[in-house]
Amino acid sequence: MAGLIHLYCGDGKGKTSAAVGLAVRASGAGKRVIFTQFFKDGSSSEIESLKRLPGIRTIHANTVKGFYHAMTPEQREQAREDYTALFRQAADAARDADLLILDEIVSACNRGVVPETLVTDFLRCKPQQLEVVLTGRDPSPALTELADYITEMRKLRHPFDRGIPARKGIEF
Numbered sequence: 001m002a003g004l005i006h007l008y009c010g011d012g013k014g015k016t017s018a019a020v021g022l023a024v025r026a027s028g029a030g031k032r033v034i035f036t037q038f039f040k041d042g043s044s045s046e047i048e049s050l051k052r053l054p055g056i057r058t059i060h061a062n063t064v065k066g067f068y069h070a071m072t073p074e075q076r077e078q079a080r081e082d083y084t085a086l087f088r089q090a091a092d093a094a095r096d097a098d099l100l101i102l103d104e105i106v107s108a109c110n111r112g113v114v115p116e117t118l119v120t121d122f123l124r125c126k127p128q129q130l131e132v133v134l135t136g137r138d139p140s141p142a143l144t145e146l147a148d149y150i151t152e153m154r155k156l157r158h159p160f161d162r163g164i165p166a167r168k169g170i171e172f
Helices: 015-028 045-051 073-096 105-110 116-125 141-146
Strands: 005-009 033-037 056-059 099-103 131-136 149-152
Touching (some): 015 099, 033 045, 033 073, 073 099, 073 116, 105 116, 116 141
Parallel strands (some): 005 131, 005 149, 033 099
8 A cells, every 4th residue: 555645734732742642553564664753862851761662763863953033044054064964864764664653854855955855755665655744834836736634733721821931742
């Protein structure tokens, strides 16, 4: 059966959580999963859980972390190099996987950190059985056109708006 493309987008909480849930489900079914994150260094709580599950491989870049808007021009260039290499590594690893999760790839494309054409070309020519999940805010028309599933998380209220910082085990 052909693998499909999922797009979890929007300004609400839950995009990564939905991707993690699908990774857990796939692991439980004996599937091979590649879980890759952009703009995250692998220290968030869900990664610790995923590493313990059979069939799941997590991949991260050792690059500058944090918000793109706060990076220096040198850090942005380093991020471009590192995250483009990370995408290529994940795409290569996905040849032998059933599910590829590209968490925050939409943001990476929007900021030019990973060339969107690299991602769209991969999606058009991906291995037939491979299921792919893309997450992030404001996906381009090119990404939405390729998606078979589009789920939008919409923020109605968030504690961050009241000055409550992200909490370990809840937001990261």
